[in-house]
Amino acid sequence: MNGNENLVKIIETLEEAAAHVRELEAEAGEALFTKDDAGIYRSKLEQKAMLMIDLESEIEDFTTGLDPTLSRRIEGGLSRFASSAERGLGLGSTFYLSALLYPEDHVEGEKNDLENFIGFLKRNL
Secondary structure, three states, X not given: OOHHHHHHHHHHHHHHHHHHHHHHHHHHHHHHHOOOOHHHHHHHHHHHHHHHHHHHHHHHHHOOXXXXXXXXXXXXXXXXXXXXXXXXXXXXXXXXXXHOOOOOOOOOOOOOHHHHHHHHHHHOO
């Protein structure tokens, strides 16, 4: 694959992950607010964190052939997502895990940090 094909594959992988994150968040919200089940809520948020941790390894084969600067930006962005997820899991804080991918000033309905990162990558196609 050439660099452009690899970037497309990275974007597709991240889009699938972003959709899965939204599903997990919806399931977590339903568990907590509809079923009053804090255990399922925590489990869904932990799954979200694990998904963010695994992204680095899922795309590592596709960074070859990319512009080195873009490759470093991708690796750095995914590393930051993974570090935050690992920190949240280490703290055991459902609040921290629920806020994972959302800046402090996030407005409901706006894109999260992963979705914004995907937008950045699409602008580099």
